[in-house]
Amino acid sequence: MAKQTYSISDLANELDITTRTIRFYEEQGMLSPVRRGQERIYSPKDRVALKLILRGKRIGFSLAECKTLIELYDPKAGNQNQLNIMLQMITERRQHLAQQLLDIQQMQLELDTAEERCLTALKTTLERKTxxxxxS
Incomplete structure (x- = not known):
């Protein structure tokens, strides 16, 4: 049975991304297609790596974090190390998001206070002018 391979346009169409995006990840060393002349031939491993990158980006992982996960990809070992590291990253991401949420809530309170002060100052100024x- 022949091993499944993918062209750059196959992957771009399947994952709804541009070929330029795929080339970028290749330039970053995250994908390693075989070259046949000018043609890039991607393996199932490249396809999985690309899916990991896209999923990682959606949940806020950096490219470096995605690259770490790709390097840990080892289906023969059940990807246990990769999954454990990903769970750690997810925990860290949740903590970071929780802190960001607190920071946003604090900023909203500060904006409310600043708005209230501005409205009070405008009202006072208008009353003085009146x-x-x-x-007169």
Whole structure:
């Protein structure tokens, strides 16, 4: 049975990304297609790596984190090390997002306070102008 391979356009169409995106990940050393002249031939491992990159990006992993996960890909060992590292990354990402959420909530409170002060100052200024106009 022949081993399944993919062209750059096959992967781009399947994953709804541009060929330029695929070439970028190749330039970053995250994909390693075989070359046949100008043609790039991607293996099932490249396809899995690309899917990992895209999934990682969706959940906020950096390219370096995605690269680490790709390097740990080892289906013969059941990907146990890769899965354990990914669980650690997920935990760290959740903690980071929780902190960001707290930071955003704090910023919203500060914006509310600043808005309230501005509105109060504008009201005071308007009342002074109205009182001054009435005295004139």
């Amino acid at each position: 009182a001054k106009a009435e005295r």
